[in-house]
Amino acid sequence: MAEVLVLVDHVDGAVRKPTLELLTLARRIGDPVAVHLGPGADTAAPVLAEHGAVKVLTADAPEFADYLVVPKVDALQAAAAAVSPAAVLVASSAEGKEVAARLALRLGSGIITDAVDVTAGDEGPVATQSVFAAAFTTRSRVSRGIPVITVKPNSAPVEAAPAAGTVEPLEVSFGELATGTKVVSRTPRQSTGRPELTEAAIVVSGGRGVNGAENFSIIEELADSLGAAVGASRAAVDAGWYPHSNQVGQTGKSVSPQLYIANGISGAIQHRAGMQTSKTIVAVNKDAEAPIFDLADYGVVGDLFQVVPQLTAEVKARKG
Amino acid sequence: MSLRIVVAVKYVPDATGDRHFADDLTTDREAVDGLLSELDEYAVEQALQIADAADDAEITVLTVGPEDAKDAVRKALSMGADKGVHVEDDALHGSDVIGTSLVLAKAIEHIGYDLVVTGMASTDGTMGVLPALLAERLGIPQVTLLSEVAVADGTVTGRRDGDAASEQLEAALPALVSVTDQSGEARYPSFKGIMAAKKKPVESLDLSDLGIDAAEVGLAGAWTAVQDAAKRPERTAGTIVKDEGEGGKQLAAYLAEQKFI
Numbered sequence: 001m002a003e004v005l006v007l008v009d010h011v012d013g014a015v016r017k018p019t020l021e022l023l024t025l026a027r028r029i030g031d032p033v034a035v036h037l038g039p040g041a042d043t044a045a046p047v048l049a050e051h052g053a054v055k056v057l058t059a060d061a062p063e064f065a066d067y068l069v070v071p072k073v074d075a076l077q078a079a080a081a082a083v084s085p086a087a088v089l090v091a092s093s094a095e096g097k098e099v100a101a102r103l104a105l106r107l108g109s110g111i112i113t114d115a116v117d118v119t120a121g122d123e124g125p126v127a128t129q130s131v132f133a134a135a136f137t138t139r140s141r142v143s144r145g146i147p148v149i150t151v152k153p154n155s156a157p158v159e160a161a162p163a164a165g166t167v168e169p170l171e172v173s174f175g176e177l178a179t180g181t182k183v184v185s186r187t188p189r190q191s192t193g194r195p196e197l198t199e200a201a202i203v204v205s206g207g208r209g210v211n212g213a214e215n216f217s218i219i220e221e222l223a224d225s226l227g228a229a230v231g232a233s234r235a236a237v238d239a240g241w242y243p244h245s246n247q248v249g250q251t252g253k254s255v256s257p258q259l260y261i262a263n264g265i266s267g268a269i270q271h272r273a274g275m276q277t278s279k280t281i282v283a284v285n286k287d288a289e290a291p292i293f294d295l296a297d298y299g300v301v302g303d304l305f306q307v308v309p310q311l312t313a314e315v316k317a318r319k320g
Numbered sequence: 321m322s323l324r325i326v327v328a329v330k331y332v333p334d335a336t337g338d339r340h341f342a343d344d345l346t347t348d349r350e351a352v353d354g355l356l357s358e359l360d361e362y363a364v365e366q367a368l369q370i371a372d373a374a375d376d377a378e379i380t381v382l383t384v385g386p387e388d389a390k391d392a393v394r395k396a397l398s399m400g401a402d403k404g405v406h407v408e409d410d411a412l413h414g415s416d417v418i419g420t421s422l423v424l425a426k427a428i429e430h431i432g433y434d435l436v437v438t439g440m441a442s443t444d445g446t447m448g449v450l451p452a453l454l455a456e457r458l459g460i461p462q463v464t465l466l467s468e469v470a471v472a473d474g475t476v477t478g479r480r481d482g483d484a485a486s487e488q489l490e491a492a493l494p495a496l497v498s499v500t501d502q503s504g505e506a507r508y509p510s511f512k513g514i515m516a517a518k519k520k521p522v523e524s525l526d527l528s529d530l531g532i533d534a535a536e537v538g539l540a541g542a543w544t545a546v547q548d549a550a551k552r553p554e555r556t557a558g559t560i561v562k563d564e565g566e567g568g569k570q571l572a573a574y575l576a577e578q579k580f581i
Contacts, residue, residue, distance in 0.1 A: 068461075097449050101456075110418060110544035114447070130552070136550065138548065141544070141547065184477075187486045189486070269336050273335075276552075297558040300568075307563050311571050318572060
């Protein structure tokens with residue numbers, strides 16, 4: 001069976017959930033071969049094997065952390081040369097997409113980004129995408145070269161599928177461009193203890209109606225009662241009420257959780273683009289005419305300062 | 321020596337319009353009014369600020385697209401860019417990002433550059449990979465997704481706010497930067513700017529001017545193929561209740577019924 005390369009997204013060997021989802025998709029096309037770059041391969045390998053990796057190619061070098069994007073492209077190119085894969089799957093993070101694009105060009109391959117599903121097809125993998133602010137669903141394939149596909153988080157279930165996961169070192173020689181962009185310093189984001197926005201099963205968001213940074217605590221309290229991530233509309237972020245890293249929408253994160261709760265968000269196209277594919281959508285807004293209600297499976301027309309705390313209290317009571 | 325800045329911009333269908341596909345499964349660019357991609361306004365703005373900070377700089381705005389795409393160049397010129405280049409060729413219809421990056425790279429080399437500036441993504445394709453592809457093709461450092469950028473003494477520095485960390489980046493010119501919508505509000509063209517833009521030169525180029533074989537671009541030259549496109553089914557109308565004092569509890573009951581609690 002053909003091998004499928006999966007670039008591992010991890011923090012010092014702690015494998016992020018989207019990578020496990022990629023392994024699920026890779027198994028539909030062939031035998032997953034994980035590529036682990038940077039430290040922590042010993043920690044990551046058993047997890048990758050447990051989820052279907054037949055092989056784990058590893059390389060560690062300071063270049064991966066000290067320079068932007070290109071060292072990883074060099075490594076993935078070396079991995080592609082080593083295994084002649086049927087496809088390359090990469091998580092649709094900002095960096096993942098950049099790595100994938102440069103790799104595709106080097107391989108003479110087409111690239112598809114932000115797939116929400118990947119299936120095997122007669123002429124190679126078929127990728128489903130959600131486009132034009134999720135107004136359309138397309139199915140596409142790469143028609144030249146080794147298909148390079150980036151996949152959004154929450155696009156596939158994480159499945160246990162134990163495989164050998166044989167660890168093999170990957171020889172990487174860095175090209176001249178690898179050291180072109182130096183990462184002079186890196187300030188890790190402080191963990192909020194909440195789930196990652198793009199990976200969360202439930203997202204609770206606040207918008208213009210939240211009316212101030214100090215009021216976001218009621219959004220956070222609801223989120224915490226549900227074990228949810230916190231999102232914000234562009235209006236709330238532009239007003240400085242919540243960090244840009246939590247922005248949901250066209251220029252922020254695109255989320256597809258099981259449940260999305262929009263509070264004080266009107267539902268402009270820019271926001272809908274980032275959350276329209278959520279399975280269940282709930283909205284709280286005082287304006288009955290807000291377009292968000294057109295998307296909502298359940299909506300409450302009312303003052304979020306009344307409705308949300310009551311909801312939080314009720315959730316806590318029901319959860320006991 | 322003058323700092324030569326090229327800003328690559330895209331003419332896109334208005335995102336608030338009813339965008340859809342043409343019969344050949346390419347983006348329909350006729351039915352919805354086009355405009356300079358909002359995210360590219362940030363690129364023009366940062367180019368203008370970098371040029372202001374330099375002793376001497378010239379900004380060329382570059383676009384690839386149908387005849388109307390010239391509107392996007394004019395908008396950027398009215399904001400303050402110095403000249404425009406418009407690559408237009410019937411053979412370009414249906415190009416994918418690989419083909420588009422080839423044309424842009426050839427055009428950027430034709431213009432001559434020290435710094436290439438782009439937005440973070442287009443508002444129609446939304447891939448966000450064109451900047452990386454351009455850097456790869458041009459063989460220059462990519463300093464991408466910046467929320468802050470500065471150029472001094474032949475070096476680009478900037479801040480990239482990623483998911484896990486905020487990174488301070490540095491690269492020597494020539495280089496490519498892409499900027500996010502967090503990089504600072506774009507200026508509105510002044511009346512004077514709009515009038516001046518009418519007199520600024522816009523060079524028109526086609527594929528033969530750039531030495532590109534038509535077979536390398538367009539729908540037939542694309543390395544990806546869209547098999548089908550379906551309108552997403554309308555969401556079925558949900559239950560909307562008015563809060564009469566029990567709205568939060570009613571919502572909790574709904575969430576419990578849906579097994580979220």
